[in-house]
Amino acid sequence: MTGQARPITLVGTPVLHQPCRPVEEFDAALAELVADMFASMYEADGVGLAANQIGVDLRVFVYDCPDEDGVHQKGVVVNPTLELPDLDHRHLDDSEEGCLSVPGPHASVARPDQATCHGFDTTGAPVTVVGTGLLARCLQHETDHLNGKLYIDRISKRARKRVLKELEELMAEAAASASSES
Template sequence: MEASGEGTARPITVVGEPVLHRPCEDVTAFDEELAVLVADMFASMYAAEGVGLAANQIGVPLRVFVYDCPDETEEYRRGVVVNPTLVLPGHGERNLDEYDEGCLSVPGQRANLARPDRAVVHGFDVTGAPITVEGTGLLARCLQHETDHLDGMLYIDRLPRERRQQVLAAYESERAQPSTAE
């Protein structure tokens, strides 16, 4: 059962909304409702011009994320992971990649954040079949970033306190600006 239809783009939840700041629940039913959620997640991610999206970013506290982003070879990879378990290289095998990271739930803001340049996620597809996704480059970062979301963490929570406060202050300042759109 592939995610049916085109899906409907839903509003993206933003930093401060409680659903983003607590761990999500495991998916227990691999049914049409899950397929619709996944289709809506892809539609929402594309509408927001993102490369990954966790279910809680559209207000649904379930352990599901979608992605469509390149690995280190620039090959685009697209998929969904339900109930992911993240595996990172051990400390002796770990190479950190510092990158200017952003998030649809903290719009307009970016900050350098070091993450391992390789990651593996074990989980299930939308039908409940076991899957493993191995990522390098941006895909590795995406797998880590989206799994963090499902654990109730935003990328800014990994920043040093002062830098996190700067990002949040800039975000609040931009939100307070009157819209110039007519």
């Protein structure tokens, strides 16, 4: 099924800042949503996308990104639960992170370098995704979205202020550019 790209929901939109509802129907509408999510993610050059990033209040995310070995992983997780290594075995990766809903700026976010996500596919069959490297970051980032959190909620107030100021400047430039073209 080929999906239709939908507009990406931006920071400040209420659906991004509240926990999403669990999926209860594993039907054609869910399959269509997932196809649209992949199309939207690819159109926006992303590696992961949560349903609320296209305005849909459901616990679903898609991903297409490499793990730490460079092996590309692609899939969907419905109603995810995240499992992180216990503190004795946890190693933090303090890499730069960005977000399609906060287009442009990036910031360092410390996250465990391994993550396991349990959930379901679009038919309701159980899935488990074990992630390392970028995939581990993606699993955590997208699950955060479904819990109403953005990466900017995990950084210091000063860094958050800088990211939002940079976003505001980029949006103003884009608006000025668009109005000068018309």
